[in-house]
Amino acid sequence: MLDMIKHLKPYKAQLFLVVIFSLAAILFELYLPTLMADIVDVGIVNQDVSFILQTGGWMLLFSLLAILLSVGVSYFASKVSFGFGRDMRKKLFVHVENFSLQEYEKFGSASLITRTTNDVKVVQDVINMMQRMMTRAPLMLIGGVFLAVSRDRYLSLVFLAALPILALIIFIVARKAIPYFSALQKKTDRLTLILREVLTGIRVVRAFNRVEFEKDRFNVANEDFRDTGIKIGKLMALMFPIMLIIMNFTNIAIVWFGAMRIDQGDMQVGNLLAFIQYASMILMSLIMLSMAFIMIPRAQVSAKRLNEVLLTKSTIKDPDQEVQTKQSEGFVEFKDVTFRYEGAERPVLEGVSFTAKPGETTAIIGSTGSGKSTLLQLIPRFYDVESGDILIDGVNIRNIKQSTLRDKLGYVPQKANLFSGTIAENLRYGKEDATEAEIHAALETAQASDFVQKRDEGIQSKLEQVGSNLSGGQKQRLSIARALVRKPEIYLFDDSFSALDYKTDSKLRQALKTETSHATIIIVAQRVNTVKAAEKIIVLNEGKIAGVGTHQELLAENTIYQEIVASQENGEASA
Structure with a gap:
């Protein structure tokens, strides 16, 4: 996957804007729970309506700015990812055009078509997701942890139990998913090959009355593809409920221990509300990271297949210095x-x-x-x-x-x-x-x-x-x-x-x-x-x-x- 990063060089300016806009949006979002805590602990406790309105106004402004910046992130991330897809398809097409028949036969037309369309799409989607999640999630995680600890360092110990469990789940699912993603792309090749053969040879199929045979052959490949996709889906379906359960139990623990600290006079209600929001941000960033880590293995498989094509050099090369013929006759x-x-x-x-x-x-x-x-x-x-x-x-x-x-x-x-x-x-x-x-x-x-x-x-x-x-x-x-x-x-x-x-x-x-x-x-x-x-x-x-x-x-x-x-x-x- 890292080999694909070098193809993003033409989009350095847009990538820079994505990072800057993400950072600014997250700073605004991270500041909102602090303002909310001030409304509860200062405005409501002191019954200061003007303070509540003023702080609420700032919250509204920061929310609007965060939304606008997020729209900007999505816009530039889409420009980068779709531009990458266009450029990669062009590079593959031009590169394959220079292959000798030997290299062309090595890959096969069905596989080259799949790599130029499906594999590029997979990598393109992951690049789009990484720009929006992989910049946002780490910043939100680091900022959320820092601000949560600053609110109450003792209550932050709840994360020490939740984070390792979440990390372990992500690791196990990613490890099991990689072989399935690799198999899925090969089965996509097989499906494309059969479909191409049947469509180009439709006259022969009908002339020899082999329509039912080809249906069966296609169904076997199609069901094989489906079964592999279902296995991947089961992994995803298993992972997210487990993560949500851990996230909800973490929130319950925070509320439980937070209530005890409020009862003891060590914490204010506004601080607890802010802490719960920071906890939600932290756990949400972990879910985003887990989604990214699950998608990356599939993109790695696709990126490897793209690199196989791009790194394959034609055995037939032009001379460094062309020799001109003395006469042009055609002998x-x-x-x-x-x-x-x-x-x-x-x-x-x-x-x-x-x-x-x-x-x-x-x-x-x-x-x-x-x-x-x-x-x-x-x-x-x-x-x-x-x-x-x-x-x-x-x-x-x-x-x-x-x-x-x-x-x-x-x-x-x-x-x-x-x-x-x-x-x-x-x-x-x-x-x-x-x-x-x-x-x-x-x-x-x-x-x-x-x-x-x-x-x-x-x-x-x-x-x-x-x-x-x-x-x-x-x-x-x-x-x-x-x-x-x-x-x-x-x-x-x-x-x-x-x-x-x-x-x-x-x-x-x-x-x-x-x-x-x-x-x-x-x-x-x-x-x-x-x-x-x-x-x-x-x-x-x-x-x-x-x-x-x-x-x-x-x-x-x-x-x-x-x-x-x-x-x-x-x-x-x-x-």
């Missing part, structure tokens, strides 16, 4: 590249070497799991290679800033990812200042013009989240158009034609040939028809290059390629 070279995913026993790619030249199409084909998509994802540095080098225009990509490197690329992922917004906004993701003419040209090349023009608003038509109001082929073509708008030096197509029929696939590749004649094109594909026109075809088998050549060369000499062609021809024939 790609793999030199003995080996890569394995974290925790994997065997490498996904091993000893891969090839070149991809501008003006040529380099196609990569192979069986499922041969490492095709992984190879493509190494070029934008989504992952870093284990050994070997990847060069662009003669410079190792590790010596190029990620932003500079990715500006050279037009990447079309295997799964078309579109965002909510208009078609034009999605295409401008590739180039922010793209004109409408450039957008229409990209749509024409991607064979997407027909279905876009048929929509009422054309390129201004709204797309729903992840493009759910489009077919798979339409999403894929818009994804290709987004890369074309950019006009990069290197195009990376990761099985980006799989959802297209053969006719559209052929027309699109023909249009691409003209549009991208000076660029380097690297295509990952499953279908032989998609790659047969490529100048160079690389056959991958279990992460290793099993052959390089044109379609005709590989068909004549490469056994693995022959098997791929034969399997697809047999599949088409049987279909």
Whole structure:
């Protein structure tokens, strides 16, 4: 939790005002019982009406000032806590945006969402509470004890019995609550994960008639979350009645022994009334502190989870000094590249070497799991290679800033990812200042013009989240158009034609040939028809290059390629 304090530096002025306003408000509140004692012991005893009115007027003024100062405390405390929440969410979002896929997969999207929303909210609420309670309660406790002792030091001995019991209860509850709070946040992650999976995969759930199964899976996680929450609630429910009982018995003891001292002539009635009020203030401050101590363990768990994200450094870093390429052509070279995913026993790619030249199409084909998509994802540095080098225009990509490197690329992922917004906004993701003419040209090349023009608003038509109001082929073509708008030096197509029929696939590749004649094109594909026109075809088998050549060369000499062609021809024939 202390690590979160450093994020409050921009709000030093507001925090200072919170402390000053709290101190002033408490001083006024602490002075009120003294004035009340004077009214009883002086005004009422002496039947001095003017003294009663004058002292009552001061009490009213101090009460109003205390209220106004308390409002100020709440205002500035809210500004600090909500400002912290905004800043923390921004820091987390920006930090996660810089993660490599390795760190992203380590946490998982559900956990990152929970940490950015729920965990930030927990810490934000505790910061708000701490400003109002953790400044107020200690000051009130210290001031109340000092003034109570000054009223009657013997009667103050009653606190010696009550305070240790209260402290022990707070300690026991806090110790038992911490594991529950930790478990609660993990179960929140689990709940978010299941909810996200069901909502994003609703078509699959319904298609396979697994609605009841998913309901049961959600109910198990939901009830597990509920049970943990109830355990925490029981602790809270047990603590506060016990504290109130101790508080009330303390007041009874004060009245009992106070009455005895009044009877003995050692204390006045006004002093006893003031003492009871100070005792109430002291015990109330202890209750506030106990609430804070109970909430802090939960905030500590959330703060730890936030720090885990913020302290996780991306394994992919920009070079201290960027190396500029001598020419900007888009020449790609793999030199003995080996890569394995974290925790994997065997490498996904091993000893891969090839070149991809501008003006040529380099196609990569192979069986499922041969490492095709992984190879493509190494070029934008989504992952870093284990050994070997990847060069662009003669410079190792590790010596190029990620932003500079990715500006050279037009990447079309295997799964078309579109965002909510208009078609034009999605295409401008590739180039922010793209004109409408450039957008229409990209749509024409991607064979997407027909279905876009048929929509009422054309390129201004709204797309729903992840493009759910489009077919798979339409999403894929818009994804290709987004890369074309950019006009990069290197195009990376990761099985980006799989959802297209053969006719559209052929027309699109023909249009691409003209549009991208000076660029380097690297295509990952499953279908032989998609790659047969490529100048160079690389056959991958279990992460290793099993052959390089044109379609005709590989068909004549490469056994693995022959098997791929034969399997697809047999599949088409049987279909």
